[in-house]
Amino acid sequence: MMPFYGRFDHFRTAVLSVLAQTDPDWRLVVVDDVYPDTAPGEWLQSLGDDRIVYLRNERNLGVSGNFDRCIELVTAERCVLIGCDDELLPEYVALMATIAARFPDVDLIQPGVEVIDEAGQVVRPLGDRIKAILRPAAPEPVRLAGERLTASLLRGNWAYFPSVCWRVDSVRRFGFRADLHVVQDLALMMEIFRAGGTLVLDDTTVFRYRRHGGSVSSYTAVDGKRFQQERTVFAEEAARQAALGWNRAARVARAHVTSRLNAALQLPKAALARDTAGLRILLRHTFA
Known part of the structure; x- marks a missing residue:
């Protein structure tokens, strides 16, 4: 397909x-x-x-x-x-x-x-x-x-x-x-x-x-929209994995370290594009 x-x-x-x-x-x-x-x-x-x-x-x-x-x-x-x-x-x-x-x-x-x-x-x-x-x-x-x-x-x-x-x-x-x-x-x-x-x-x-x-x-990485969606999925999975007793997977979902690092890598691109809204989303995803 x-x-x-x-x-x-x-x-x-x-x-x-x-x-x-x-x-x-x-x-x-x-x-x-x-x-x-x-x-x-x-x-x-x-x-x-x-x-x-x-x-x-x-x-x-x-x-x-x-x-x-x-x-x-x-x-x-x-x-x-x-x-x-x-x-x-x-x-x-x-x-x-x-x-x-x-x-x-x-x-x-x-x-x-x-x-x-x-x-x-x-x-x-x-x-x-x-x-x-x-x-x-x-x-x-x-x-x-x-x-x-x-x-x-x-x-x-x-x-x-x-x-x-x-x-x-x-x-x-x-x-x-x-x-x-x-x-x-x-x-x-x-x-x-x-x-x-x-x-x-x-x-x-x-x-x-x-x-x-x-x-x-x-393009959804630079404007931050990708990471808004990732944040949603990781939060949901942290709860669902924990409900199954899969606590290690739940901790990984809550931390989502590689996703945060990826967002951090997009910060210079968003800054160069003067995308204020995108910068806010990327900063929140990286550091919150």
Whole structure:
């Protein structure tokens, strides 16, 4: 599933990366959230591949709304919500199929990811280097669950949402929260794992995640809106984890140290932009 609203060149690269899969057993559904330029949709339909479906929403649903629309349309047991600016490496589908066959009841599969910039060059931003440190090692597929998993993700969300292969009925059970536009993946994962769900982690790199200034996560970081949402989720999880008796995870959620450090890194950018409101939000999140 590919929710679409973005640059044509990145979209073309994303689609071609699906077509380049070594395992041909896939279906691509692109859900256009009323992007003003109709050329990307016209190009996609011109490919003439029966495995590709193009749909255009009647009205703009927004980020979480279009995610929910994508999940409604899934006909398979598992899916990935690939970003329209990301790329699958050729072995992605094959690896997901292999792991799913070995762990048929798992809710999420997180493969290895490399980060690319706007031009497609591999980069290692500070945040992603920290993610790599916090992420458990998995030279072979390993199943994670319970407090160990939730505490690890709350300490620093090392999952890359567009790369995750989801069990569809698990996502449908909880859905994406309409009040969240950036950290809805973390909130959903917490719901699944608190309900007894599991994640399989594997270090094999089969996905390219694009970071650039035009992404939702980038511009909501500088103006502070991302951290308002993170603050909400961490406060909720501190209470919910404690209610389960997962006190270590609750303490991690209350402290949310890496989230505070990330907010601190955005302070100079907000100051240069003379964004007073954003500065207030970032300062509160960092030091409160």
